[in-house]
Amino acid sequence: MPASTPARGAVMRVAVPGVLIQFAFGLSFVWGAVAPAVSASAHWSSLALGAVFSAVPLGYAAGVAVGGWLAERVSPRRLCLVALGVLAGSFMIAFSAPSTVSFVICYSGLGLGVAGGIALAGTLAAASQLLGHRLGGLAGMLTAAYAGAAIVEAPIASGMLHVLGWLDVLRILGGFDVLMVALALRWLPGLGAAGGARAEPSDVSAWALLRSRGLILAGAIEVLGTPVGAYALAHLAVLAKQGGASGAVVALTIPAAAIGNTAGRLLSGAASDRFGANGPLLVVLGAAALAAAGLAALPLTTVVVPLGMLAGIGFGGPAGLASRLARDSAPHAPHAAFGLVYSAFAFGAFLGPIIGPPVGGGPRAWALLGGLAAVAFLLAVFRLGRRQTPRFATGGQPRGGG
Numbered sequence: 001m002p003a004s005t006p007a008r009g010a011v012m013r014v015a016v017p018g019v020l021i022q023f024a025f026g027l028s029f030v031w032g033a034v035a036p037a038v039s040a041s042a043h044w045s046s047l048a049l050g051a052v053f054s055a056v057p058l059g060y061a062a063g064v065a066v067g068g069w070l071a072e073r074v075s076p077r078r079l080c081l082v083a084l085g086v087l088a089g090s091f092m093i094a095f096s097a098p099s100t101v102s103f104v105i106c107y108s109g110l111g112l113g114v115a116g117g118i119a120l121a122g123t124l125a126a127a128s129q130l131l132g133h134r135l136g137g138l139a140g141m142l143t144a145a146y147a148g149a150a151i152v153e154a155p156i157a158s159g160m161l162h163v164l165g166w167l168d169v170l171r172i173l174g175g176f177d178v179l180m181v182a183l184a185l186r187w188l189p190g191l192g193a194a195g196g197a198r199a200e201p202s203d204v205s206a207w208a209l210l211r212s213r214g215l216i217l218a219g220a221i222e223v224l225g226t227p228v229g230a231y232a233l234a235h236l237a238v239l240a241k242q243g244g245a246s247g248a249v250v251a252l253t254i255p256a257a258a259i260g261n262t263a264g265r266l267l268s269g270a271a272s273d274r275f276g277a278n279g280p281l282l283v284v285l286g287a288a289a290l291a292a293a294g295l296a297a298l299p300l301t302t303v304v305v306p307l308g309m310l311a312g313i314g315f316g317g318p319a320g321l322a323s324r325l326a327r328d329s330a331p332h333a334p335h336a337a338f339g340l341v342y343s344a345f346a347f348g349a350f351l352g353p354i355i356g357p358p359v360g361g362g363p364r365a366w367a368l369l370g371g372l373a374a375v376a377f378l379l380a381v382f383r384l385g386r387r388q389t390p391r392f393a394t395g396g397q398p399r400g401g402g
């Protein structure tokens with residue numbers, strides 16, 4: 001916690017660039033809006049379409065885990081500059097030589113995935129140095145900005161598809177987002193590494209963090225609770241179209257899920273500062289399980305929009321709670337722990353779009369993914385009764401007590 005309340009101008013110099021950077025990487029959610037056009041014109045299979053979406057969280061898991069560890073040792077600006085370089089270089093390769101391979105590896109895995117995870121670790125580290133006592137709401141705001149891009153850019157992409165091909169649409173939006181990150185970084189102040197900003201920097205080893213029972217439980221909850229919403233964001237528009245929904249309903253599915261995703265991140269993060277992580281966690285996991293049950297049992301033509309929004313809440317909530325879960329489990333290495341918890345969330349998001357198609361999609365997929373969310377809910381109930389003081393596998397407590 002800062003020794004004194006930071007100046008409003010200093011807070012804005014971190015918050016505004018952080019929001020803009022996260023908004024730029026939210027381009028990943030636009031894939032759900034352009035996927036029907038890619039399927040129709042480029043004839044990519046449903047598995048290929050899902051792989052492009054899934055490669056983002058898989059790369060994100062790696063990027064945020066590495067970025068969270070580096071945030072204890074490297075300045076936030078430097079982390080974000082690395083992310084910008086990876087983003088721009090990967091987009092250049094994917095857009096100049098488009099194919100399923102280049103899009104899975106470069107556009108999604110490296111550009112929006114690895115770079116996005118590194119950028120999130122950098123922006124959260126910068127902001128937490130000034131507002132560490134509001135870490136939950138802060139992380140919720142940043143991840144909500146990431147998810148909120150779909151609310152703005154998905155309708156724009158859908159409109160542009162009427163006059164441009166899907167590749168040109170992504171080139172335009174991708175170029176704009178690279179420019180946005182570059183401009184935002186010019187305003188980000190040159191803060192030091194997060195570990196150096198604390199009175200007692202972390203000396204907890206990576207192995208000790210990986211063996212922390214609290215982090216293992218938090219990671220399991222994130223992995224199991226996330227796939228419902230990820231599957232919805234990747235496939236719900238296509239499933240609604242195949243199920244006979246009108247064009248207007250199909251067009252609303254992704255924005256509705258995106259609104260739920262954004263609201264889930266923002267509200268759960270803010271709620272965790274007031275009520276702790278457990279209550280909000282049960283709410284969002286319950287939303288995911290309920291959405292899956294409804295989508296499995298009811299005709300998509302009538303319920304796809306509201307249940308898509310509910311699935312979005314179930315997807316965004318665990319992301320907004322990741323920072324609070326990490327700090328509860330490892331308060332002496334919050335950025336490294338956040339990287340691990342958020343990478344678990346990202347891995348769950350990777351699993352969702354690729355679990356559904358092999359089991360036949362539709363009701364079977366929703367039932368399977370809803371079952372995973374129900375298990376996550378039970379683990380969250382178990383977490384209520386656990387002692388939250390972190391115990392590391394090094395044989396003692398981290399320096400500074402706890």
